[in-house]
Amino acid sequence: MGLFLKIELRKRSEVMDNSESHLVPNSLILMGILSCAFNALAGKICYDSLDPTKFAKWKPLLKPYLVLCFFFNFFIFFIALICFLMRGSLETTLAYGLKNGMKFYRDTDTPGRCFMKKTIDMLQIEFRCCGNNGFRDWFEIQWISNRYLDFGSKEVKDRIKSNVDGKYLVDGVPFSCCNPSSPRPCIQYQVTNNSAHYSYDYQTEELNLWNRGCREALLLYYSSMMSSMGGVVLFIWLFEVSVMVGLRLLQTALESIANPEDPECESEGWLLEQSLTDTFKSALESLKKIGKFNQVDAGAEGAEGDEGGKTPAITTVS
Missing domain, CATH: 1.20.5 (Single alpha-helices involved in coiled-coils or other helix-helix interfaces)
Known part of the structure; x- marks a missing residue:
């Protein structure tokens, strides 16, 4: 589970904030390794308990082992809680990461950012989303590279002069925001200009663009994934607790056995002496x-x- 989640986070690391934490996948990987080690050792102890001579070497190590099991179970429960409570941190990470990624959408000629356009487009197509919080986010940034602008055109000059930062802003969106299920050809430019399109009202008509923002789509995707993993971790926690309880009963039963040479004789085991x-x-x-x-x-x-x-x-x- 940890490896799967880590791979999924790595896939879209370009649209996540750099401070995005891999605490959950790393903790899941560590938990898996420790679980295999603890369960293998518990199985070996249970198997050797059938032979009094073999069990004698494990007897002084059982109490420290049970203490380690207790703290390990606490660690597993903590990981399960993190899986359910990481939504807020993940939402902030996605919000900043998507906002920065959209700013670099036009930098197709800049080394290190040349694949950002493809990443954003594939993301919007796969998750059926547009922008950070919605398609209007594209109106606030220049997503068209200067390489493809005709600076001799009066329209381009006027738009650049009208902006304080000297950017070319349009009420348009990339093609990946278009909904292919819409019967009408995609209107991706002059989205808020009713007179530019026949029989069109952007305020009342359902646009043929994805209305959901990519932050919401990714948050739902990762949150549902981590919630499912949290449920699995809770199940593992219950299993590990049952293993610890069984070992405690085995330890006390073997310590109170009347005849250690006869492992089949009856004895009493308990969790707490008092x-x-x-x-x-x-x-x-x-x-x-x-x-x-x-x-x-x-x-x-x-x-x-x-x-x-x-x-x-x-x-x-x-």
């Missing part, structure tokens, strides 16, 4: 004892230092 409240209190008391022990050691070291700094008084009797 109730949940008592276990929590015992853990707090243990932490307090550790804190007090550290304080006593620090006090003893300070007292030794004070004694060492004192000079013994010598009295001379004549």
Whole structure:
């Protein structure tokens, strides 16, 4: 899952902000590797538990292993939450990335940006979208390269002079914004000029352009993908918790076995030796004892230092 998501993000990295984080796919890849390692080790422990001589070497390692399993399960649950909560960060990433990508749409002759036009066009065709938030976003940028503008034309000069930044802005969109399902030929230029087209009103008529913005389309695509992955990760988390519970029962059952030489004899296993409240209190008391022990050691070291700094008084009797 992590590799698939990473590849999908890499495909459209040009229309994403540079600060776009690959935390989710990297975490999923790490989780997959650790899951294979933990489950393989758990299977080996369960298999060796049938032989008392083999299980003896695993016995001192079971408690540390269960502690690691606990933190690993917490890590899996955290990844599942991230899969569901990354929508806001992803939306910001797409918004800035698409906005910058559209600015470079015309730079077909600039090294490093020459494929941006193809990327944007393929994106709008594949996801049936137009612009960042909608087709009007194309009205605010110059998406036609200066190479294809006739600067001797009065119309071109007037449009450039009328713009503060000296850009050639038109109320038009690239061809990839056109909806091929529309019965009318695509109107991609002078979209807001009713008099330029026969029987046309851009405010009331359904345009033959994609109305949905690419940010919304990509956000829906990636959000649904990560939500599905989050559900799968939650299922894996439940499986790993069941494995940890089974190992805990196996550990306590083998420790309380009456005859270790007979693995088929009956024994009792438990998750907690005491109730949940008592276990929590015992853990707090243990932490307090550790804190007090550290304080006593620090006090003893300070007292030794004070004694060492004192000079013994010598009295001379004549």
